[in-house]
Amino acid sequence: MTSSKKVEKPEGAYIKKGRLYVKAVFTGFRRGKRNQHENTALLKLDGVNARRETNFYLGKRCAYVYKAKNKTLVPGQKRLNRVRILWGKVTRAHGKSGSVRAKFRRNLPPKALGRRIRVMLYPSRI
Amino acid sequence: MSTPSTKAVPTGDKSKKTTTTTTVVKTTTTTTKQPQQKSLSTLAVGSKVKKPKTTASGKKVVNSHSNRLLSNNGLMRFSRGRMFQRRALYRISKWKDERAKLKGDKTKKTAGSIQKKKQRLSPLKKKSIGGERNGKERLVRTKRFPRYYPTEERPKKFSVKRKKFSTHPRRFRSSLTPGTVVILVAGKHAGKRVVVVKHLSSGLLLVTGPYKFNGAPLRRVNQIYVIATSTKLDLSAGKFDELDDKFFKRVRPAKKDAEKDIFDTKKEKPKLREERNQAQVNVDKVVVNAVKTHADSRLLRRYLKSRFQLWNGVLPHKLQF
Numbered sequence: 001m002t003s004s005k006k007v008e009k010p011e012g013a014y015i016k017k018g019r020l021y022v023k024a025v026f027t028g029f030r031r032g033k034r035n036q037h038e039n040t041a042l043l044k045l046d047g048v049n050a051r052r053e054t055n056f057y058l059g060k061r062c063a064y065v066y067k068a069k070n071k072t073l074v075p076g077q078k079r080l081n082r083v084r085i086l087w088g089k090v091t092r093a094h095g096k097s098g099s100v101r102a103k104f105r106r107n108l109p110p111k112a113l114g115r116r117i118r119v120m121l122y123p124s125r126i
Numbered sequence: 127m128s129t130p131s132t133k134a135v136p137t138g139d140k141s142k143k144t145t146t147t148t149t150v151v152k153t154t155t156t157t158t159k160q161p162q163q164k165s166l167s168t169l170a171v172g173s174k175v176k177k178p179k180t181t182a183s184g185k186k187v188v189n190s191h192s193n194r195l196l197s198n199n200g201l202m203r204f205s206r207g208r209m210f211q212r213r214a215l216y217r218i219s220k221w222k223d224e225r226a227k228l229k230g231d232k233t234k235k236t237a238g239s240i241q242k243k244k245q246r247l248s249p250l251k252k253k254s255i256g257g258e259r260n261g262k263e264r265l266v267r268t269k270r271f272p273r274y275y276p277t278e279e280r281p282k283k284f285s286v287k288r289k290k291f292s293t294h295p296r297r298f299r300s301s302l303t304p305g306t307v308v309i310l311v312a313g314k315h316a317g318k319r320v321v322v323v324k325h326l327s328s329g330l331l332l333v334t335g336p337y338k339f340n341g342a343p344l345r346r347v348n349q350i351y352v353i354a355t356s357t358k359l360d361l362s363a364g365k366f367d368e369l370d371d372k373f374f375k376r377v378r379p380a381k382k383d384a385e386k387d388i389f390d391t392k393k394e395k396p397k398l399r400e401e402r403n404q405a406q407v408n409v410d411k412v413v414v415n416a417v418k419t420h421a422d423s424r425l426l427r428r429y430l431k432s433r434f435q436l437w438n439g440v441l442p443h444k445l446q447f
Binding site: 015016017018019020021022046047048053054055056057120121122123124125126 | 439
């Protein structure tokens with residue numbers, strides 16, 4: 001953000017931001033053998049392998065980040081961007097092996113199957 | 127679930143329990159005498175238990191006709207009227223005196239009640255009327271009858287008892303005490319480790335980098351975008367009373383003339399008020415001092431300058447913050 005006065009920022013302000021989300025994969029929709037319900041997505045979180053470990057992630061926001069052909073405005077950015085996001089949240093655990101159910105504001109597109117989903121660290125409860 | 131009596135009855139009396147359990151048979155008889163506290167099981171048939179007038183220590187034995195809770199939700203064993211009888215207050219001079227006082231004072235129904243004296247207006251009042259042959263005065267109602275009687279009940283107004291959100295109590299996580307080092311997890315300063323300065327009345331936290339360390343300013347932040355660590359600083363030296371929500375509220379620029387707006391394509395950059403810059407300096411002084419005097423000051427300084435991030439193998443649910 002350019003300002004009329006040149007403000008000296010401390011040296012500590014210029015460190016690059018690292019990853020602040022947990023990597024997850026969209027493994028599929030909630031389903032029985034023959035019926036699937038697209039309103040709930042199943043996510044496999046990186047490094048989470050037991051049901052009791054999923055407690056930390058309940059309620060956390062998740063984002064499916066993808067790129068599109070047309071550029072659009074992204075909040076917080078001035079330039080038009082190809083990046084788009086579908087937001088959702090982790091609702092509950094799924095099964096015994098650390099998978100998790102998530103609901104997105106709009107259902108995830110099936111082309112997201114097997115793709116990366118970001119599970120953020122907020123809303124934080126610690 | 128029976129409550130123990132307040133005065134100890136001598137244990138030498140074998141046939142009497144020291145609890146105020148009363149049998150149903152005993153209480154239904156309305157007696158002028160104070161009913162005795164006996165347990166059926168311990169009485170022999172036809173026996174009469176004599177209650178000692180004084181305890182072993184010489185104190186007078188007083189029957190505590192105490193009520194007891196029947197259940198968790200506040201039901202008492204004896205009603206108010208029944209308790210009055212059991213306690214036989216009408217025999218006690220103090221009560222008698224109070225009643226005598228109340229009898230004289232017609233404004234009060236009970237000793238404890240505060241009653242406003244009702245101004246009773248007469249329902250009719252005299253009103254003078256003009257005109258020769260109209261009989262100069264007429265009796266008219268002081269309060270008129272309503273002009274309209276609705277056939278349906280009017281919709282009830284918003285209940286006053288429901289609290290507005292602004293008056294709701296704000297709760298803070300116990301891990302977020304002032305002086306805690308905290309990781310910002312969202313927003314412009316995500317990943318930075320900052321220090322909690324204060325709890326604000328709106329439920330937000332006031333945090334500062336300090337600015338010198340990581341460029342994070344004195345800023346309000348919601349608790350849900352913050353991970354508390356176990357590192358705590360001692361900020362008791364500083365007083366931050368003037369820093370409240372009003373202080374940090376965004377000040378919208380006053381509306382300019384319409385003419386100026388059309389040609390003025392440049393938007394004025396919002397500049398921080400001087401007092402906010404000053405507040406930043408003052409607060410940071412306290413925080414930096416706290417860091418200096420901390421046992422691990424060197425480590426802490428570098429800790430606050432660093433960023434939090436996740437990398438391969440680091441799992442937040444396994445981290446000890």
